[in-house]
Amino acid sequence: MSSGDENPVAGGGFFSAITSSIKGWGTAMHKSVNGLLGYEGLEVINPEGGTEDAEAEAQRGRWKQEDRDSYWKMMNKYIGADVTSLVTLPVIIFEPMTMLQKMAELMEYTHLLNMADECEDPYMRLAYTSSWAVSVYFAYQRTWKPFNPILGETYEMVNHNGITFIAEQVSHHPPMSAGHAENEHFTYDITSKVKTKFLGNSLEIYPVGRTRVTLKKSGTVLDLVPPPTKVNNLIFGRTWIDSPGEMIMTNLTTGDKVLLYFQPCGWFGAGRYEVDGYVYNAAEEPKILMTGKWNESMSFQPCDHEGEPLPGTNLKEIWRVAATPENDKYQYTYFAHKINSFETAPKKLLASDSRLRPDRYALANGDMSKSGAEKASLEERQREEKRNREVNSHQFTPRWFNISSEVSPTPWGDLEVYEYNGKYSEHRVMVDSSEVNEELDINSIEFNPWQYDLKKLCNIKKEQTE
Numbered sequence: 001m002s003s004g005d006e007n008p009v010a011g012g013g014f015f016s017a018i019t020s021s022i023k024g025w026g027t028a029m030h031k032s033v034n035g036l037l038g039y040e041g042l043e044v045i046n047p048e049g050g051t052e053d054a055e056a057e058a059q060r061g062r063w064k065q066e067d068r069d070s071y072w073k074m075m076n077k078y079i080g081a082d083v084t085s086l087v088t089l090p091v092i093i094f095e096p097m098t099m100l101q102k103m104a105e106l107m108e109y110t111h112l113l114n115m116a117d118e119c120e121d122p123y124m125r126l127a128y129t130s131s132w133a134v135s136v137y138f139a140y141q142r143t144w145k146p147f148n149p150i151l152g153e154t155y156e157m158v159n160h161n162g163i164t165f166i167a168e169q170v171s172h173h174p175p176m177s178a179g180h181a182e183n184e185h186f187t188y189d190i191t192s193k194v195k196t197k198f199l200g201n202s203l204e205i206y207p208v209g210r211t212r213v214t215l216k217k218s219g220t221v222l223d224l225v226p227p228p229t230k231v232n233n234l235i236f237g238r239t240w241i242d243s244p245g246e247m248i249m250t251n252l253t254t255g256d257k258v259l260l261y262f263q264p265c266g267w268f269g270a271g272r273y274e275v276d277g278y279v280y281n282a283a284e285e286p287k288i289l290m291t292g293k294w295n296e297s298m299s300f301q302p303c304d305h306e307g308e309p310l311p312g313t314n315l316k317e318i319w320r321v322a323a324t325p326e327n328d329k330y331q332y333t334y335f336a337h338k339i340n341s342f343e344t345a346p347k348k349l350l351a352s353d354s355r356l357r358p359d360r361y362a363l364a365n366g367d368m369s370k371s372g373a374e375k376a377s378l379e380e381r382q383r384e385e386k387r388n389r390e391v392n393s394h395q396f397t398p399r400w401f402n403i404s405s406e407v408s409p410t411p412w413g414d415l416e417v418y419e420y421n422g423k424y425s426e427h428r429v430m431v432d433s434s435e436v437n438e439e440l441d442i443n444s445i446e447f448n449p450w451q452y453d454l455k456k457l458c459n460i461k462k463e464q465t466e
Helices: 015-022 054-058 065-078 099-107 111-118 122-135 334-340 358-364 368-391 423-432 454-465
Strands: 030-032 043-045 094-098 145-147 154-157 164-171 176-182 186-192 194-198 202-207 210-215 221-225 229-232 240-242 245-251 257-262 274-280 286-293 297-302 315-320 401-410 413-420
Touching: 043 054, 094 099, 094 334, 094 358, 099 122, 099 145, 099 154, 099 164, 099 176, 099 186, 099 334, 111 122, 111 186, 111 210, 122 210, 122 221, 122 245, 122 257, 122 274, 122 286, 122 297, 122 315, 164 401, 164 423, 176 413, 186 413, 358 368
Parallel strands: 094 145
Antiparallel strands: 030 043, 154 164, 164 176, 176 186, 186 210, 194 202, 202 229, 210 221, 221 245, 229 240, 245 257, 257 274, 274 286, 286 297, 297 315, 401 413
């Protein structure tokens, strides 16, 4: 926790009035572009809530006019659909990172989980862990799209806060990833799946996943349900991201929980980034009030059963976003750069690691043309491998995770849960205890997530036809 400024809460009734005040808030100023032929009903949302008309806002953003027109004509047939894996997109909207790497961004502020594990107060544990869960939204506001992982692709991370992190793409249709992280204080397990709804110029994203954190000292098991996310102005206007709704973290051991409300962006930006809520005991009595902004900091203060701050207590900061690079092309944090580098790669990096993807690597080096060609090549090879599996009646089998018999209910549908099988820990012990100390040469490792050696299969087929 920061030892920074301590400020008393102003306006004693504010926190107890959160729910009623939210009901009166508007959403960000938005208009339909009804004046443009062919774009009737297209919603454009101004994040500042200014007074420009929608036509002016629609001309802003990263797309050229001809590109906007082209993609609108291509995409409007998908309105109302789940487009998670339906559409092939150009690399102009991508960042040089995959979804597996983006999953690892939640590891930046894991010192908060370490502090929760050392904490004896069960309610403060939830204050620390929920602040950790909020912290990643600063990174999630980037509007560039990560690359979709290839089936069997992995991402490994070490050299940060004593953590070993592994993620793997375990399913292609539907796209699903699984991840596991661990240090001396906690274990983290996730099965990640999303459901989307394309609305023309925006996209709603529903996190149909399961996240569990176990604090080792107390044995506390925590379950996290994040809010949905909305990406606004995908094609017309300046793209921006909001995550209005509830985040709930539940202590499955005791029944205590945190409920944080991510405020929607209102008129003239009112409420944007704001997060408010409470830590509750199992009897649903508030114990700690929490407030802050997901792009700045979170603070806490003990409260009474009415949710009012306890006399003689002060609001204390528990988390603050770290300094970030100025004028970064992709709005990366320093930690995002670290994730993308080989500084966090272990010895004998798996050939299936995201860092080695040629399309990602080309984009990182500014070669968009090569990135697009490599992306198309990888996608075609993935389709070819799928055909080979089907011809041979083989099923894809994840290497580091097993599908369990558990089906977990979520607010947006049921989820088949993948569980960590422990084999990666055994692999790392074997590799780390080896005498191989040579420096990693990325040019000597070819990206290889494939379970079938396609060149070998081609040679076998050639021999069979001769």
